[in-house]
Amino acid sequence: MEEVPTSVLSAEQCHLGEGPTYDVTTDTAWWFDIREGRLFEAHLGGGSIRVHALGRMASALGRIDADRQLIVAEDGLYIRSLADGAMTLFCPLDADNHRGKISTLFPGISIPNSICFSPDGATGYFTDTPRAVLYAVPLNPATGLPRGEPEVLLRHTGIGGLDGSVCDADGQIWNACWGASRIDVYSPQGERLRSLSVPAKQASCPAFVGPDLSRLLVTSAWQDMDAAARAADPQAGCTFLLEASARGRAEPDVKLA
Template sequence: MRSFVADPVSEDLLEHGEGPRWDAVRDELVCVDIMAGAVHRWAFRGGRLAPVRSYVLDRPVGAANPLADGSGWLLAAGTGFVRLDEDGTTTELVDAAPGRGEVLRMNEAVCDPAGRVVAGLMAYDTAPGSGWVVSGDLDGGVRTLIPRTTIANGTAWDSEGTTMFWSDSGEGTLAAFGYDPATGALGARREVLRRDRADGVADGIALDDDGCVWAALWGGRSVLRVNPTGEVLAVVDLPVDQPSAVAFAGTTLLVTTSREGLDASTLAGQPLAGALFAVDVGVSGPPARPFRGELPERLV
């Protein structure tokens, strides 16, 4: 098993950094600070992240995925989807849970190879089975993909788009589903990895170009590389308790982390909690897939 150590590459500390996406068109990293409602753009130069621009919404933002035409991003924000233009203009789109914004929020959203967006809703109190996963389809519609989830989290597809990997941090599971890229339909589920929360559970994930999953371990101070059957092939060590998600920029693995919920004494022992980290892992991964669906110009 290979071992790596990730180094901090950002000056800023995010409260709950999440959803890193490498935008190949802009040659930038975009990530979110969920409860701050913030979307951050970074340039990665000389092994450091330099801020480009930030946007702040009036609600939590779970993820930002680039639009196929390069004009902005599709946000999973509040309980639905919002378009964010480069100049900061926002457009309300589809609400996946109307009237439930006080108890639910979007937690993660990733685009599949066809350009759909798959997003998870979760309850603020993380009650078991209180969330679900939706698919934002190419025609602008939204449908339930996985019912009764707890902390719907990282999502990624293999290069053919026929297998979807998905983590539920509340259940401590990383699973793989058969997937039809033509229709967005799920097939059979199999468990890839199960971990106890005391040892760190799979949070955000990314696939490398060899088809292996890199999973940030929330509560586990590390990122694991596992093959599709769950065999651990590599580990990346970090000096913070809460790695939250990962993304590839070539062979560089970028890792977001979180300070959320840590008390003062814990933070004193890990002052880099909330920083972004990076390490060259010697294998490349694809950039973020853009959203290619319709964007209805109204809240429905």
């Protein structure tokens, strides 16, 4: 287990911190508290943090352009204005007659996690957390759609479970190991290369941040912890910055149909 320099980016304890991402054009990190319907905005260079009430649970965000974001919420996809936070429904989850399309790719998944993509867009990864298996799926880089069936890349054993993941510039997979206070780094062949300590038991998702994308933002959660468990894990739900010496990569902008 590596102990890299680590700091608390936000001491606001999230019920279920998730979905971090980073806008390199503004040096701004974003993440969610899913259960509380909150969106966090942290300007890393200036140190300011704002919390936005969304009025609904949401878990993922993508930059459309300098003025807009696409947010994945419990009832559909929303376009969010950065100027005033206004949310406009773009595509309901239960409709098939709007712009864009939502389709089932792989049925029977109870807790989907670790969704990330190789740098060339030719491979996607995901897990069904209770199964403790990370799958690799061949993709068409032009469309992002599967070209074949999921194959087992690795089976997680021991403490904790596979949670959120992100791929770096070398195609390595950085996975938050829920319940084990760590981030695991895997090769594209499924070999574990590194394990970095996180000061909260339920680490939930990583994202590369900073001008050179070498630092790692890690969200966490206090979900399902009773009073004794929270007392034993006093930073549960905090959001951390790890000096990980990563070779991260910026997330692409969302292209709307």
